[in-house]
Amino acid sequence: MDYDQxxxxxxxxxxxxxxxxxPIPDEMVDxxxxxxxxxxxxxxxxxxxxxxxxxxxxxxxxxxxxDDYKNDDFFALEATREEWQGSPWTIESHGxxxxxxxxxxxxxxxxxxxxxxxxxxxxxxxxxxxxIFESSLSNAFMCMWLAASSLGLAAQPVSAVKYPKVQGLIKxxxxxxxxxxxxxxxxxxxxxxEGGPSAKLMRHLDEMVHYGRVKDxxxxxxxxxxxxxxxxxxxxxxxxxxxxxxxx
Numbered sequence: 001m002d003y004d005q006x007x008x009x010x011x012x013x014x015x016x017x018x019x020x021x022x023p024i025p026d027e028m029v030d031x032x033x034x035x036x037x038x039x040x041x042x043x044x045x046x047x048x049x050x051x052x053x054x055x056x057x058x059x060x061x062x063x064x065x066x067d068d069y070k071n072d073d074f075f076a077l078e079a080t081r082e083e084w085q086g087s088p089w090t091i092e093s094h095g096x097x098x099x100x101x102x103x104x105x106x107x108x109x110x111x112x113x114x115x116x117x118x119x120x121x122x123x124x125x126x127x128x129x130x131x132i133f134e135s136s137l138s139n140a141f142m143c144m145w146l147a148a149s150s151l152g153l154a155a156q157p158v159s160a161v162k163y164p165k166v167q168g169l170i171k172x173x174x175x176x177x178x179x180x181x182x183x184x185x186x187x188x189x190x191x192x193x194e195g196g197p198s199a200k201l202m203r204h205l206d207e208m209v210h211y212g213r214v215k216d217x218x219x220x221x222x223x224x225x226x227x228x229x230x231x232x233x234x235x236x237x238x239x240x241x242x243x244x245x246x247x248x
Contacts, residue, residue, distance in 0.1 A: 009150055014200065016154030018192035019100040028151055029104055032188065035147035036108070039140035042132035045117045048140045049109035049180065058173070062185065063099040065169045066160050070097035073165065084226055085233060099158065102187035106144070107161075107174070110137045110181040137183040148188060158185040201235045203228070 001009075033050055041047060053059055071091065081088040115129050122128040141157070148155040160166050161182050170182055210218060220228065 009146055013146055013149040015156055016191050016193065017100065017156045019102045019154045019156060019187055019189040020192045021101050021103060022190055023103045024153065024189055028153065029106070029188070031151060032106065032144050032147050032153075032186075036140040036144040039136070039143040041136035041139065042122075043118055045114045045132075045136070047110045047112070047114040047133060047136055049111055051107040051109055051174065051176075053105040053107065053174070054103070059101060059105050061173055062105055062158075062170060063101060065166055065173070066099050066158055066185075067097055069160055069163065069166050073163070074160070085230060100156065100187060100189075100192070102154075102156070102189040104188045106186040106188055107170075108137055108141055108144070108183045108186065109176070110183055112179045112181055133181075134183070137181075141184055141186075144186060148186075152191075154189055154191040156187040158187060161185050201232060 029052060033052070036048065036050060039048065053062065074097065075089070075091055078088045078090070087093065110133060112133070115123060115133055118129060118132060122132055145155055145157070161170055161184060167182050170176075170185075171180070176182070207220070
């Protein structure tokens with residue numbers, strides 16, 4: 001693969017929230033797991049563990065835990081959004097949250113016991129140790145996501161699992177020990193949206209790259225920053241609504 005092919009893969013990667021329930025070949029799942037296995041980890045401690053969930057009852061139970069959180073805690077907190085960002089996301093404006101029932105859930109887990117192998121200053125620094133541990137898992141997360149995109153699969157991360165309520169209930173459901181951390185859940189399957197996802201609004205490179213000692217006014221002003229956040233948020237909300245329509 002040359003650089004242009006690699007860049008095209010980056011550009012094509014999306015969060016595809018509309019996923020068909022149709023089964024996918026085990027060979028595809030194995031390829032995703034193999035891609036994650038080769039992700040770089042801090043000091044090669046390899047804290048990654050992968051849990052594949054195909055059982056229907058377990059997948060339904062995972063979805064219910066996430067949906068209950070999203071439709072209660074999520075919307076309650078969303079109501080506190082700053083006025084300058086526009087209307088908060090509500091059940092009335094968006095509808096009840098519902099995770100797609102994908103044919104395969106892949107949980108990206110981390111074994112916290114492996115932190116003992118880090119250099120001693122990192123091992124005894126919670127901030128540094130946490131940063132290395134999370135970065136290692138996020139590398140696997142992105143490797144798997146890019147692999148899914150290369151195979152033409154839809155992938156939706158369920159990052160709500162990081163919240164204590166969701167984390168605890170999912171760990172209990174799947175009998176995970178205390179030392180295992182659930183970094184994320186990938187819902188994997190075929191894309192249910194015709195024509196693929198909409199265009200993604202991206203910042204320009206000349207706006208986000210800086211050289212040497214930066215000038216006092218080199219970063220976006222507060223006004224321009226807020227305008228950009230509103231546009232990005234509007235696009236994100238629109239993609240959620242688009243995915244919900246595809247599944248309805």
